[in-house]
Amino acid sequence: MKSISVVLTAAFVLAASSAFADSRVFIIANQSDGYGIDQCLARGEKCGAHAALSYCKSRAFDQAVAYRRVDPDEVTGSVPTSGGACHHGKCDEFVAITCQR
Numbered sequence: 211m212k213s214i215s216v217v218l219t220a221a222f223v224l225a226a227s228s229a230f231a232d233s234r235v236f237i238i239a240n241q242s243d244g245y246g247i248d249q250c251l252a253r254g255e256k257c258g259a260h261a262a263l264s265y266c267k268s269r270a271f272d273q274a275v276a277y278r279r280v281d282p283d284e285v286t287g288s289v290p291t292s293g294g295a296c297h298h299g300k301c302d303e304f305v306a307i308t309c310q311r
Contacts, residue, residue, distance in 0.1 A: 232311040236265070237280055240303040251305045252279035266309035276308040 240248045250258030254277060262274035282304065 232271075233275070233308060234271070234310075235306050235308045236269070237285060237304050237306050238265070240279065240305045248305070251277050251307070252303060254278040262307045265307050269309060271309035271311050273310050274307055275310050276306075278306055280304040280306045 240252050247258060247261045250256075251261055252258075258277055259274065262277040266272070266274045280303075285304075
């Protein structure tokens with residue numbers, strides 16, 4: 211009987227801790243640097259996982275749970291429209307990285 215209560219307590223603690231996990235979404239400029247990492251992040255491909263994890267760890271988070279290209283319409287008023295983000299015929303793109311503690 212004691213072991214059942216220990217198991218239930220452990221399950222409750224794990225469920226509660228995951229429910230209160232600190233999670234944040236960072237929106238960053240997707241710089242076209244020629245290395246391809248930016249495209250991996252923007253497309254949500256596996257090759258962007260290390261870059262997303264490094265970004266999260268640099269901000270004291272434990273893991274990157276998602277990363278993808280952000281359409282400027284998704285973030286009202288925070289991401290400049292193409293009129294202000296285009297330089298020399300090339301427009302900036304943005305990437306959302308979701309980090310979790």
